[in-house]
Amino acid sequence: MVMKWRIGDFAVELVIRDWFKLDAGFLFRGAGKRYWPSFFKGTDIAVDENNMVRIPVNAYLITAPDGRTVLVDTGLGDVRTRWSESTLHEFEPENEFNLLPERGIVPDYVIPTHLHWDHAGGLARVLGGRILPVFQKTEHIFHKNEYEHARAAHPYNRSSYRRETIEGIKAVMKNRKIRVHFAHSKKWKLSEVGGPAGIELIRTRGHTPGHMSVLVGKPRSKTKGFITGALLPTRCHCHPAIGVGNDTHGLLGSDLRLKYLLKAANEKWIVFPEHDVSPAGRISIDGKGAFRFDLVPDEN
Numbered sequence: 001m002v003m004k005w006r007i008g009d010f011a012v013e014l015v016i017r018d019w020f021k022l023d024a025g026f027l028f029r030g031a032g033k034r035y036w037p038s039f040f041k042g043t044d045i046a047v048d049e050n051n052m053v054r055i056p057v058n059a060y061l062i063t064a065p066d067g068r069t070v071l072v073d074t075g076l077g078d079v080r081t082r083w084s085e086s087t088l089h090e091f092e093p094e095n096e097f098n099l100l101p102e103r104g105i106v107p108d109y110v111i112p113t114h115l116h117w118d119h120a121g122g123l124a125r126v127l128g129g130r131i132l133p134v135f136q137k138t139e140h141i142f143h144k145n146e147y148e149h150a151r152a153a154h155p156y157n158r159s160s161y162r163r164e165t166i167e168g169i170k171a172v173m174k175n176r177k178i179r180v181h182f183a184h185s186k187k188w189k190l191s192e193v194g195g196p197a198g199i200e201l202i203r204t205r206g207h208t209p210g211h212m213s214v215l216v217g218k219p220r221s222k223t224k225g226f227i228t229g230a231l232l233p234t235r236c237h238c239h240p241a242i243g244v245g246n247d248t249h250g251l252l253g254s255d256l257r258l259k260y261l262l263k264a265a266n267e268k269w270i271v272f273p274e275h276d277v278s279p280a281g282r283i284s285i286d287g288k289g290a291f292r293f294d295l296v297p298d299e300n
């Protein structure tokens with residue numbers, strides 16, 4: 001399975017795909033149940049008898065013109081401990097593919113858009129009963145605000161950070177061989193720490209305090225790629241009233257989403273949503289002023 005898109009001299013490839021179940025009322029906060037049939041019309045979203053939807057988690061690998069690679073998000077990972085056994089079953093997590101070990105790819109950088117378990121869970125694994133970093137030779141990039149919030153374990157959303165994921169991040173921090181960088185501003189370039197030019201991390205606060213989306217492409221590039229993270233989980237979230245149940249800054253998140261959807265439509269970006277079955281799409285604005293998401297097929 002190869003799903004790859006060209007963004008100027010860059011490539012973006014879907015390299016990890018996991019699946020899990022979430023409550024539809026949680027994933028589409030703001031869409032009342034009686035509106036669901038019209039809301040999901042024309043999408044491949046199906047709600048089961050328990051109001052759960054099965055959704056993918058997409059992780060993307062950017063290959064820069066100089067050949068260096070950047071992994072954005074890591075999927076669920078496979079850390080199971082006594083903490084998670086009792087709660088994990090309701091999500092029915094499942095890995096569809098992970099091309100990294102298959103192809104022996106060790107990314108030069110890894111950037112979790114945020115540290116929730118479905119995005120940062122794959123940073124760690126269990127070996128000999130210990131939680132250890134998966135990427136021992138990869139530079140890790142966290143947003144300072146996100147790291148601090150995740151470590152603070154606020155009761156509002158600490159269940160989204162899952163204890164195993166936090167232990168995995170602690171293991172990364174403890175490992176002296178792993179270089180860790182903290183993005184600390186609203187816009188931060190990977191080149192600031194010696195990474196390839198043309199990869200910008202934009203703090204798109206809303207889902208979490210230090211959430212980041214990743215913009216790919218040189219400044220003059222005709223098109224850009226935008227890996228949204230939870231700024232746009234699915235195409236249904238193009239609607240400004242729809243958020244996710246655990247968003248920390250709902251209004252701010254909606255404002256930033258509108259801002260970047262507008263930019264994406266005007267500048268013809270290819271948008272990579274984290275939880276949509278279609279891993280890439282273009283944004284346009286229809287006659288009624290609503291955003292549309294149209295699939296961009298991969299180039300294989």
Ligand SMILES: [Zn+2]
Pocket residue numbers: 114116207230
């Ligand atoms: Zn999340």
